Structure formats: C-alpha cells, structure tokens
Amino acid sequence: MNIAVLIKQVPDTETVIKIADDGKSIKTDDIKWIMNPYDEYAVEAALRLKEKTRGKVTIISTGPQRVVESIRTALAMGADEGVLVDDPALEGSDVFGVAKALAAVVKELNPDVILCGHRAVDYDEGQRGAAVAEMLGLPHIPFAVAIDVDDGATKVKVDRPVEGGKMSLEASLPVLITLGGAHAIWNPRYASLPGIMKAKKKPLATKTLSDLGIDSSEVGPDARKIRIISMEMPPEREPGKIINGDLDTEGKAKELVRVLKEEVKIL
Amino acid sequence: MAGGVCVLTEFQDGDFRKVSYEVASEGKRVADALGCDLCAVVLGSGIGDKAGVLGKYGVSRAIVADDERLANYTAEAYVPVLSEILKELEPDVVLLPASLNGKDLGARLAAHLQTGLAMDCTEFKVEDGTIKAKRPLFAGKCFGWYEWDSSARPQIASCRPNVFERTVVDEGASAEISAVTPAVPSELKVQVVSVEKEEGGKIDLTEAEVIVSGGRGMKGPENFKMLEELAQLLGAAVGASRAAVDAGWRPHSDQVGQTGKVVTPNLYIAVGISGAIQHLAGMGSSKYIVAVNKDPDAPIFSKADYGIVEDLFKFIPIFTEEVKKAKG
Numbered sequence A: 001m002n003i004a005v006l007i008k009q010v011p012d013t014e015t016v017i018k019i020a021d022d023g024k025s026i027k028t029d030d031i032k033w034i035m036n037p038y039d040e041y042a043v044e045a046a047l048r049l050k051e052k053t054r055g056k057v058t059i060i061s062t063g064p065q066r067v068v069e070s071i072r073t074a075l076a077m078g079a080d081e082g083v084l085v086d087d088p089a090l091e092g093s094d095v096f097g098v099a100k101a102l103a104a105v106v107k108e109l110n111p112d113v114i115l116c117g118h119r120a121v122d123y124d125e126g127q128r129g130a131a132v133a134e135m136l137g138l139p140h141i142p143f144a145v146a147i148d149v150d151d152g153a154t155k156v157k158v159d160r161p162v163e164g165g166k167m168s169l170e171a172s173l174p175v176l177i178t179l180g181g182a183h184a185i186w187n188p189r190y191a192s193l194p195g196i197m198k199a200k201k202k203p204l205a206t207k208t209l210s211d212l213g214i215d216s217s218e219v220g221p222d223a224r225k226i227r228i229i230s231m232e233m234p235p236e237r238e239p240g241k242i243i244n245g246d247l248d249t250e251g252k253a254k255e256l257v258r259v260l261k262e263e264v265k266i267l
Numbered sequence B: 001m002a003g004g005v006c007v008l009t010e011f012q013d014g015d016f017r018k019v020s021y022e023v024a025s026e027g028k029r030v031a032d033a034l035g036c037d038l039c040a041v042v043l044g045s046g047i048g049d050k051a052g053v054l055g056k057y058g059v060s061r062a063i064v065a066d067d068e069r070l071a072n073y074t075a076e077a078y079v080p081v082l083s084e085i086l087k088e089l090e091p092d093v094v095l096l097p098a099s100l101n102g103k104d105l106g107a108r109l110a111a112h113l114q115t116g117l118a119m120d121c122t123e124f125k126v127e128d129g130t131i132k133a134k135r136p137l138f139a140g141k142c143f144g145w146y147e148w149d150s151s152a153r154p155q156i157a158s159c160r161p162n163v164f165e166r167t168v169v170d171e172g173a174s175a176e177i178s179a180v181t182p183a184v185p186s187e188l189k190v191q192v193v194s195v196e197k198e199e200g201g202k203i204d205l206t207e208a209e210v211i212v213s214g215g216r217g218m219k220g221p222e223n224f225k226m227l228e229e230l231a232q233l234l235g236a237a238v239g240a241s242r243a244a245v246d247a248g249w250r251p252h253s254d255q256v257g258q259t260g261k262v263v264t265p266n267l268y269i270a271v272g273i274s275g276a277i278q279h280l281a282g283m284g285s286s287k288y289i290v291a292v293n294k295d296p297d298a299p300i301f302s303k304a305d306y307g308i309v310e311d312l313f314k315f316i317p318i319f320t321e322e323v324k325k326a327k328g
C-alpha cells in the first residue's frame, strides 16, 4: 500500500503568541518549531497501515528549510521518503495556495491513502485536507479516531466522532483521511536512536513550484480568496478573585454558590 | 434571488440541532445589516414541514432537500446537493455551524466552489456592504480578522457553537418552504456503516453551557463520579485535562485544550487542573472560570474569575451539598 502523509511544522504548543509590528502576523523569533500534533498521529497511523500491508510511506510538506527537521523526525519514526516544497512564492498563501502544491506532489505519487491532521494547531483552519482531496477529485473522511484496512488493501474502515457518539464509515481507495482524536488515542511512537541514524540516509527531495508545473501567480498573497487584515489578543481577563481564605471549607462552598446564583446566574 | 444571506442548518435525528438556530439568528443580524433577505438550506431525512420553525428566527424561505441518503452527513453526498442549490441562489454570504459536520462540510464546499471560508468564527461585522469575520487562531491565544477577496463569492463562514445568541424575531412567523429533489450522486465511494449514540444523550463539550473538568489532581478514574454528580446538578458536561485522558481515566473526546476541544461555555469549573498553556488555550474564552486547586500558585488561578484554594476531595462533596440545598 502506497501511503502519503501531509505534515505541517507549527510553533510548539508551549509558545506564548505575540503579534508582530505589522499587526497581522505573529512574531516568529524565538519560536521552537514542532510537527503539528495531529500530523504526528497521521504519521503513526500511516506506519501502522504500512506494517499491515507492507507499504511505503512518503512524507510531504511545504515551507522553508527548517521544515526538514520535522520531515526527518517522521523518517526516524519509520517513514520511507520525504518531499519538501520550498518556494518563497508560497509565503502568505491562504488554504488553496499550499493545497495546490501539496496536491501536485500527491498526484505524482499516486497513493492509495493520503493522511493528514484534521487541523494544524497554529491557524486552526482545518481546511487543507478537504481542499487537497477536492483538487485531486478524491473523497475524504474527517476526524478519524480509528483506521483499519481489509486484507486485500482495497477498502478502509474509519471511525470518527459525532457530537455525543461515533460514526463508522467505509471507503474504497484511493481516499484522503484527516486525523482527529487525541494523543491518548494514537500514542505516536518516538523516533529510536537507530531510527534517527537511518533517517539521515533516507531520500528527501526538495522541489520548487516550477518543478511541479505551478505558476507562482496561482499561489501566494495575490491569489488569496480570504486574507487576514488584523490580529488582536483576547480581551484581558480581570484579575481573578480568590474566595476568602479565612473562611472554612463550608464557608467557601456557600460563597461559591452565592456567586453562581447572583453573578453567573446559573442556579 | 441573487445576493442575500443563506444559512445552512443541521438537521439530525428528526430535529434541528440547537446551533442551527444560533446560525439563523446571526444570519438574520448580518442580513439586516446588509439590507437583504435571509434564506436557509435544510438537508436531511424526515424533515417534513419542520423547517417552518426557522421563520421565528427571521428566515423567510427554507429550501428543503429531504432524502434518506442525506440522513447521515458525508461530504461526498452533501456537497454536490448543496452546490447545486447554491448555484441557483447565488447568495453573497453563507453561514453554517462550526459543529463537527459543519466544519468538514464548510471546508469541502469552499474548496468545491473555489471560494474562501472563515472557520469557527466568533464575530462578524458588516462594513461597506461586505462582511468581515473574526476567528480564533492558536486555539484562542490570539484572534484574526478576515476579509474576502471581491472575486470570492459566496463568502462562507462557520459559526462556533455557543457564541451567537439565539433570537426569536417573530414567534408567529413560519418560513416559506421550497422542496427540491436533491442531486445525490448515484455512486458514493464513502458509505456510513453505523452511527452509535452514547446513552442519555450526553451534551457535547463544545455545546455545553457549563463544564466541570477534572485533571491529574483527581487521582483516579473512580473519583470522577464526584464531578459527574456535580455536573448533573448544574446541567453540565464533564471535561478533562490531557493528563487525565493520557492516564486513561477519561475518554479522548473529553480532552479540553489546544489539541483537544476548544470550548466557550458560560461557566467552566476546573478541578485539580494546574492550567498549562495548552489547557488555558482551550478554555480561556469561557465567560466565567472557577478553579479549585490546593496549590495557591497554580497558573490556573491567573485565568480564574473565582479561585478556591482547597483540597478538592474535601471541597467538592461539601460544595455539591450546598448546590443541592440551593436548588431546593
């Protein structure tokens, strides 16, 4: 089974976000970059499919050279090859710009299954998976919490949450699946030391837009359908109030009930 | 009718989901500001004449596609049907719920129509005859305002549940219903095999008015009974920190935070949760935050409107009793 995984490098979730001087982007100095957590689940899911079907896993990303480190991490976990689209013309694209580049790489690989996170934890758009599938004319299934493939590798079965329950779906191949769930569901494996050594020798190609036959006017800021015009911080919360420490436990409980009644108005 | 605002509703198991009314209400506000009409598109099965109720929220016309094959959402079945209807309507603005299905539908629909989507919005404004949308970035660590290119129509935006007020504008009104025969593709590559609902119609965290969440301080899965009892009294849903989910005490769907659910309840009660940045990102936009923690220096107190420095095992049972008394 031929599996492609789309990964994005995002600021570490520990990052305190600050707005840059232009008022519409974030400060990126001092940021530590990590693989988007949902994409880590996608790599794990891909490796499990590979183990079951003796397949091959290709990691695809776009971004500057720093992204190589995240691709190497995926290779060290057990993926086979990597492709990075590094082209300054992609900077400041909306969902479609980057999706175009990703779709072009995927098309050349002709995979049976394409996996990616359901959202990247930076811009939180949750759109690229569906956009790539649309561009390739493939169906997609969102928010997977379980993925299984039949023995002949002709069909996948996917579980996804719905509000208050879950849904099981089946799809023929090829199909794109976006990963949901939480760390506890997928428990992505760590890269082993031998894995890290091997990853250094695995093929990792860098491509530009012209390698993919994409004109730079189709991507980037000028091709945006939707643009960020400004950013703002959430409203400061008023400094909190510690309920009087001199009260005993019962006193505090009574005081909290009063607050819920009179201020929050839920009782 | 070209132009105007169109809302997509969510019809499931014989009724509209609550967020549909929130989206219709916001749609009405946007339509009024633009000085145009509001219509709705209702996809599902067994809708009958139930769509009339949308009139109360200001929808003048509801286009209804009632078909067994639309009983359960898949993008593959829904998108062709919707895009056909929207091509006819040519609305300027399309609003839909940022529920799980709505998020997925919006993404695929926007890609199909090659237009822009603002995902999971929390506010709209109308300026110079066009809309701008505000949405959280980095799980709410900051916000971005978006505008659409003039070539990108319709302007599609999904609305975060629990944020937009439901407003009945005319109790007696009923939406005019236009039934259409949906263009569901004859061959679907994705099939729904089964849908299982949890017992007791559990409230989803993203739609709950009140959330009681427990963290590592709960010490074990059995102690969550205490929070469940309190939640029941408050009509709340129970959430958890990643530490509690990783420990296997709670299901993954309960995780609140940057890599879990981002929630906006009226009241969030954090019990035995330290307040790591990833957790705060997911619940920091709650209207009121109460924290119960024995460590007075826990970072959660910096976000809490009301802090209780107590051992939770002592405090929660007494507090639960007091809530019972207050409810009479």
Ligand SMILES: Cc1cc2nc3c(=O)[nH]c(=O)nc-3n(C[C@@H](O)[C@H](O)[C@H](O)COP(=O)(O)OP(=O)(O)OC[C@H]3O[C@@H](n4cnc5c(N)ncnc54)[C@H](O)[C@@H]3O)c2cc1C
Pocket (backbone or CB within 6 Å): A006, A007, A008, A009, A025, A036, A038, A039, A060, A061, A062, A063, A091, A092, A093, A094, A095, A098, A102, A115, A116, A117, A118, A119, A120, A121, A122, A123, A124, A125, A126, A127, A128, A129, A224, A226, A227, A228
């Ligand atoms: C300086 C700057 C300016 C920007 N201006 C705008 C703007 O004006 N308008 C606008 O809409 N957006 C803008 N963006 C954000 C934009 O490019 C988003 O990244 C984009 O909208 C997609 O959203 P997302 O990254 O949240 O991806 P999602 O849609 O949440 O990603 C889902 C999945 O797709 C895959 N994926 C996403 N990105 C990549 C990638 N690069 N490589 C490989 N796989 C990937 C991953 O598997 C990911 O889990 C700007 C970003 C920057 C840095």
Ligand SMILES: Cc1cc2nc3c(=O)[nH]c(=O)nc-3n(C[C@H](O)[C@H](O)[C@H](O)COP(=O)(O)OP(=O)(O)OC[C@H]3O[C@@H](n4cnc5c(N)ncnc54)[C@H](O)[C@@H]3O)c2cc1C
Pocket (backbone or CB within 6 Å): A013, A037, B214, B215, B216, B217, B218, B240, B241, B242, B243, B244, B255, B256, B257, B258, B259, B260, B261, B271, B272, B273, B274, B275, B276, B277, B278, B279, B282, B292, B293, B294, B295, B298, B310, B311, B312, B313
């Ligand atoms: C990539 C990544 C993504 C992450 N995403 C998320 C996410 O989405 N959501 C999330 O929650 N976390 C997330 N985390 C984890 C996060 O960093 C914290 O580790 C986690 O939130 C801690 O959970 P906690 O507050 O329950 O546990 P702890 O930090 O261990 O806090 C337990 C608290 O309980 C208090 N306590 C203990 N006993 C008692 C008692 N008897 N009475 C009262 N108080 C008591 C303690 O004082 C302490 O403050 C993520 C981490 C990473 C690296």
